Amino acid sequence: MKGAIVLYSIPAFFILIGIELLINYFKHQNKYRLNDSITNLSLGIGSQVVGTLTKVFVFGSYVWTYDHFAFFKLPDNMFVFFVCLVLYDFIYYWSHRWGHTVSLFWGAHIVHHQSEEYNLTVALRQPWFHSIIAFYLFLPLALLGFSPIILGSVAGINLVYQFWIHTEFIDKMPRWFEYIFNTPSHHRVHHAINPKYIDRNHAGMFMLWDRLFGTFQAEDENEKIRYGITKTFGSWNPAWANVHFYTELWDKMKLVDGVGAKLALIFRKPGWNPVSMQEDLILPPSPAMLKYDKDTKSSARIYAVVQFGIVLFGSVMFLVKYPTLTLPYKLLFAGLIIFSIEVIGGLFENKKWAVYGEYLRLASILLGLNWFYYFQYPNWLIYTLVFSLVLGLLSLVIYRIIQTSTVSNSESVA
Numbered sequence: 001m002k003g004a005i006v007l008y009s010i011p012a013f014f015i016l017i018g019i020e021l022l023i024n025y026f027k028h029q030n031k032y033r034l035n036d037s038i039t040n041l042s043l044g045i046g047s048q049v050v051g052t053l054t055k056v057f058v059f060g061s062y063v064w065t066y067d068h069f070a071f072f073k074l075p076d077n078m079f080v081f082f083v084c085l086v087l088y089d090f091i092y093y094w095s096h097r098w099g100h101t102v103s104l105f106w107g108a109h110i111v112h113h114q115s116e117e118y119n120l121t122v123a124l125r126q127p128w129f130h131s132i133i134a135f136y137l138f139l140p141l142a143l144l145g146f147s148p149i150i151l152g153s154v155a156g157i158n159l160v161y162q163f164w165i166h167t168e169f170i171d172k173m174p175r176w177f178e179y180i181f182n183t184p185s186h187h188r189v190h191h192a193i194n195p196k197y198i199d200r201n202h203a204g205m206f207m208l209w210d211r212l213f214g215t216f217q218a219e220d221e222n223e224k225i226r227y228g229i230t231k232t233f234g235s236w237n238p239a240w241a242n243v244h245f246y247t248e249l250w251d252k253m254k255l256v257d258g259v260g261a262k263l264a265l266i267f268r269k270p271g272w273n274p275v276s277m278q279e280d281l282i283l284p285p286s287p288a289m290l291k292y293d294k295d296t297k298s299s300a301r302i303y304a305v306v307q308f309g310i311v312l313f314g315s316v317m318f319l320v321k322y323p324t325l326t327l328p329y330k331l332l333f334a335g336l337i338i339f340s341i342e343v344i345g346g347l348f349e350n351k352k353w354a355v356y357g358e359y360l361r362l363a364s365i366l367l368g369l370n371w372f373y374y375f376q377y378p379n380w381l382i383y384t385l386v387f388s389l390v391l392g393l394l395s396l397v398i399y400r401i402i403q404t405s406t407v408s409n410s411e412s413v414a
Contacts, residue, residue, distance in 0.1 A: 005156025006048070007319055013163060017120045023169055024119070031168055034301060035294065035348040037121040038308055039236045043111060043340035045125030045315045046238050049334050051131065052322050058135045062151060064368045066142040068262065074145040084146045086206070088138070088154045093209035095137045097201040099130070107245040108133050114241055116228040116291045118191055123166035128242045159206050159297065162187075182207055190365045192225040222375070230271075234292045236345040239338070245270075293376075294349050299402050304347040311340045332368055339364070358399055366392045 024031050024166045066073075073078045099109035108130035115122045141151055164170075165187040173183045182203050190201040200217035210216035219225075230290045233241065255264045264272065296304075320334050325333070346354025366388055373384045 005153070005160060007316075009160050009163075010316065013120070013124065020120050020167060020169060024149050029168075031117060032121075033117060033291075034305070035236055035296070036115055036117050037119070038305065038348065039238065039241075040115055040121040040125040041347060042238045042308070042345060043128075044126055045312065045341055046242075046338055047126035047128050048193070048319060049315065049337050050128040050233040051328070052319065053334060054129075054132055058131050059148065059152070061135060062139060062142050063148045065139050066145075066148060068147045069170075070143055072145045074147065074150075075121050076147055076150055080146065081150055084141065084150050085157065087141060087144075087146075088158060089152070089203065089205045090209060090388075091138055091141070092158060092204040093202050093213075096204065097213075097215065099391045100199045100202065102174070103245075103249060103270045103272070104266050105130075105133060107249060108242070110229060110245050111241050113191060113229050116226075116232070118166065118168050118188060118225075118227045120163065120166050122191070123163040124155075158277050161205050164388055166191075178207075179207060180207065185253070186210075188225055189217050189219050191227050193228055193230050194223060194226060196220075196223075197225070205293070228291075230291055234290075236294070236348040238341050238345055245298060284302075296348055296350060297402070297405075299405070300347060300350075303395075303402055304344050304397060307340070308344050310391075311337060311344070329372060332372070335369055336365055355403060359396070362392050362396055362399075 021032060023029075095105075096109075099105040108127045109128040111130075112122075112125055115125055120175050138151070138155075142148075146154075162182070165182055165184045168188065170184040172178060172185050173181075177183065178185065182201070182205055186203075186207060189197045192198070197217055200215055201207070201210050207216060233240065233244065235244070249265060253265050255263065256262060265374045314333075315337050315409055318337060322330065339357075340361055343354050343357040346357055369380065369388055370385050373381045375386075
């Protein structure tokens with residue numbers, strides 16, 4: 001149910017992103033960067049694709065708990081729905097708060113905060129493995145008798161609600177609304193790395209929880225907000241975005257002796273130093289700090305954007321057709337999508353491996369797609385074969401021209 005709500009919301013997401021882009025353009029605000037926005041969307045695609053493979057375990061655990069251990073079974077009606085909505089947001093608050101104050105959870109949640117911009121594409125920048133780490137926090141709702149249908153609906157609505165609050169083009173909502181609900185103003189604080197804003201405003205929908213538990217912070221209109229994480233991520237690689245904190249954590253664990261110190265690194269607050277036995281000092285972000293960027297040739301950027309558009313379309317089709325696919329094809333197409341967004345990230349970073357990766361990606365998609373149609377939809381094979389060959393060869397020729405031009409320009413400069 002949650003996945004269906006998100007899937008049906010995708011057109012609205014992109015319409016609103018398009019509107020914000022137009023406002024950004026006409027107001028000359030520069031709140032969007034191409035490479036950053038594509039990375040945000042790539043992480044969103046990856047989250048949905050990986051989620052299709054993990055939801056059997058995550059949602060299945062809820063269904064199993066509900067079927068075998070629920071104290072009673074509540075009816076599916078609007079009153080039960082609203083009660084579940086409030087309780088879900090309460091658990092979400094603590095899950096989100098621990099996602100900032102416990103290194104194990106922060107390692108997954110950090111993905112959502114890596115962007116140094118703040119726009120609607122950031123809402124779609126979602127971690128791939130957070131649900132695996134935190135799903136059990138919501139199992140008490142199953143014990144209380146909220147059906148999987150109610151839970152899925154509530155989870156989807158909670159997630160979709162948080163899309164619109166990722167913008168700087170809405171200043172303040174009416175005072176009563178600001179007091180009760182999460183808003184763009186409150187959530188800008190949450191994404192800020194200004195010292196007084198860090199680890200504040202964790203609610204999903206209702207700001208009641210932050211006000212009750214001492215984590216609320218109003219936005220100060222006189223203080224410019226700096227977004228991102230305190231240690232710049234510095235990459236457009238979607239997979240690396242999901243694991244980089246854990247690799248750093250592993251390296252730290254190897255430097256300390258004793259099981260206690262190693263466990264402390266996992267369960268203490270991010271930034272806790274086992275040597276000084278306290279948290280590292282967080283310095284105010286400097287206005288002069290440069291945002292991470294790469295000087296990618298304009299033709300290469302255009303090519304990457306076009307390929308991303310094709311991958312986006314393919315990803316939506318994958319999500320729509322997912323229930324009808326057999327497991328081997330689910331794994332095949334999920335792998336091709338993840339590999340594609342990885343290569344596109346490499347193109348934005350001018351990585352050498354991305355050159356060969358792009359050739360391999362085009363060949364793999366041609367082979368995988370036509371293999372699928374050959375066995376599953378043979379009557380459509382000729383159309384798919386012709387279309388994919390034309391598009392694939394055209395992409396190959398254009399990419400080869402871009403690469404040749406890039407090498408020639410490098411040699412002439414040298």
